Amino acid sequence: MAGNSVVLIPVLTGCTASGKTGILLELSNRHSIEIINADSRQVYRGMDIGTAKPSLKEQSQLTHHLLDQIDPDEVFSAGMFLDKARELIIQIDTRGSVPLIAGGTALYILALTGFLDEMPPRCDEIREGLKLFENERPGILFEILHRVDPELADKIGDSDKRRQVRALEIYFQSGKPPSSFRKGGDPSERQKYLIAGISIPRDEHRRRIRRRAIKMLDAGLIDEVEALLSAGWGRNSALGRTIGYSEVLAFLDGSISTEDGIIDAISINTWRLVRRQKNMFRRIEGINWMEDDPDLIDEFLFAEGGL
Numbered sequence: 001m002a003g004n005s006v007v008l009i010p011v012l013t014g015c016t017a018s019g020k021t022g023i024l025l026e027l028s029n030r031h032s033i034e035i036i037n038a039d040s041r042q043v044y045r046g047m048d049i050g051t052a053k054p055s056l057k058e059q060s061q062l063t064h065h066l067l068d069q070i071d072p073d074e075v076f077s078a079g080m081f082l083d084k085a086r087e088l089i090i091q092i093d094t095r096g097s098v099p100l101i102a103g104g105t106a107l108y109i110l111a112l113t114g115f116l117d118e119m120p121p122r123c124d125e126i127r128e129g130l131k132l133f134e135n136e137r138p139g140i141l142f143e144i145l146h147r148v149d150p151e152l153a154d155k156i157g158d159s160d161k162r163r164q165v166r167a168l169e170i171y172f173q174s175g176k177p178p179s180s181f182r183k184g185g186d187p188s189e190r191q192k193y194l195i196a197g198i199s200i201p202r203d204e205h206r207r208r209i210r211r212r213a214i215k216m217l218d219a220g221l222i223d224e225v226e227a228l229l230s231a232g233w234g235r236n237s238a239l240g241r242t243i244g245y246s247e248v249l250a251f252l253d254g255s256i257s258t259e260d261g262i263i264d265a266i267s268i269n270t271w272r273l274v275r276r277q278k279n280m281f282r283r284i285e286g287i288n289w290m291e292d293d294p295d296l297i298d299e300f301l302f303a304e305g306g307l
Contacts, residue, residue, distance in 0.1 A: 013197050
């Protein structure tokens, strides 16, 4: 990197509610850093409280990039994250600051650090055409996929229409069998990053999850969801697929009867998410897991990184 003495690009990750934001603010007191957000829910405009998005005050203390990128009915893929993050790394470095990737979406970090193959981007026109074709001739997508990539077709099966559409979308854009992209990424990219992961004891993690759920309700999560509904975003948007928002939607439609019930449901579903996140993190080689101690994380990311 040209603008400063960092040899490796620092990454701070960890499961939901592990304490990343507090660590980042402390690091900002010690180093000139700018954050590249790697949280797949904080990219949505208007979804602030339920995603634990950094507050305006926190953003004034520490510059964050890739927040508020899209509306709740739009898509922000790992490929889009990769392209934007690479541009930002260069821009931040040119300013003489340190680009620090931070967030708990393992898929984004896998893409950036070279563990995933780069694939053709999403193309809504192709997707819509494939769906219409399938509606007119049920089973045709599986037939086509079986002709162009029989091994992948057998893995996907004849009932998973979503994956069939994505596979054929890749095929029609590239002209190559979708399985040809599954080569394990680019190992050379992996050498550019130094990854610290926050790991906290199970009981403490569950306490933090519940405290955060309570704090979200106290901060006005129900009002935020009602405002998003009034703006036209509903269950078919990111609200219905995001913990915190889906439970409030259930409360508003009567499926959950009390605010305590919202807190219980958010806590349970967040812990389930944490378990899934841990499984995803196992795919990322080289994460140095450590306590949520700013000194330890600072020493690893910056002393090791070459400052």
